[in-house]
Amino acid sequence: MMRAYLVTVALCALAFSLANASDPAPLQDFCVALKAKDYSDSAVFVNGKFCKDPEQAKADDxxxxxxxxxxxxxxxxxxxxxxxxxxxxxxxxxxxxxxxxxxxxxxxxxxxxxxxxxxxxxxxxxxxxxxxxxxxxxxxxxxxxxxxxxxxxxxxxxxxxxxxxxxxxxxxxxxxxxxxxxxVITIADAVFGSDPPINPDVLTKAFQLDKNVVEHLQKLF
The missing domain is CATH 2.60.120.10 (Jelly Rolls)
Incomplete structure (x- = not known):
């Protein structure tokens, strides 16, 4: 009985964590991103960007x-x-x-x-x-x-x-x-224009194309 209860609690906790896995709402009015050249000791890193002091924000931002x-x-x-x-x-x-x-x-x-x-x-x-x-x-x-x-x-x-x-x-x-x-991932560019190129044998089988056609497409992209 206790084991079943613990399993139920664990599943509920997992469901709750998954349901709340999206990005959190911002907790400030704004967080203007800084360019790398403008980083300072006071910059705050939020969601992939450093943010400037809100007091220094301007309309052009x-x-x-x-x-x-x-x-x-x-x-x-x-x-x-x-x-x-x-x-x-x-x-x-x-x-x-x-x-x-x-x-x-x-x-x-x-x-x-x-x-x-x-x-x-x-x-x-x-x-x-x-x-x-x-x-x-x-x-x-x-x-x-x-x-x-x-x-x-x-x-x-x-x-x-x-x-x-x-x-x-x-x-x-x-x-x-x-x-x-x-x-953005443009399908043709990603598949035929990757760097380094995907092995043509992989694309030949995946797209059911002649290997010469695959190699030609890789040259185009």
Whole structure:
């Protein structure tokens, strides 16, 4: 009887610890991130960043200028992501939010990628985008939608997703992310462009491709 009781208590304690494993809420108004060159003995290390003395914070720590400017889409995927996270706005540190502007040339693609630390919500400002995400390996279900100006779509945290400009004109979207530094893993870049390269035999078997094709893709990336 006592053994069963102890097991029950242990399981309850484990469940409680797992339920409370998320990032804690900030216990101050803000914690403006310092750049490495500005570290001092009084700096406080919080969630991956050193923070400046709150008395030294200024409005520019919470400000970014230039999101109205289109990004350069002259690249192989014909898209550009302008990120506004804690590296651009130090005041975002510990606040759990960031955003990005995504520019697409005609038929430009934001390739399949994931954000390991954030859910993304995207709104189309101009153009028409075909977007989608794939669920995890339980069923690999694909959710897609064609978005027009003013439409909004959500990509759940950690899932592979993409955006493709299906129109003949430029497209613009704004994405908000539930992390100060969401991270991004572009699938093709990570798999075929790793440094050092993944053994081609691994990729040949994983993707069921000819080894020459794998080696060609590794050279491209």
């Amino acid at each position: 919470f400000f970014f200028k230039g999101l109205n400017k289109p990004g350069n889409t002259d690249n192989r995927v014909r898209s550009n992501v302008t990120t506004v996270n804690v590296d651009q706005i130090p005041g975002l540190n510990t606040l759990g939010i960031s955003l990005a502007r995504i520019d697409f040339a005609p038929y430009g693609l934001n390739p399949p990628h994931t954000h390991p630390r954030a859910t993304e919500i995207l709104v189309v400002l101009e153009g028409t985008l075909y977007v989608g995400f794939v669920t995890s390996n339980t069923d690999n279900r694909l959710f897609t939608k064609v978005l027009n100006k003013g439409d909004v779509f959500v990509f759940p945290i950690g899932l592979i997703h993409f955006q493709f400009n299906v129109g003949k004109t430029n497209a613009i979207a704004i994405a908000a992310l539930s992390s100060q530094n969401a991270g």
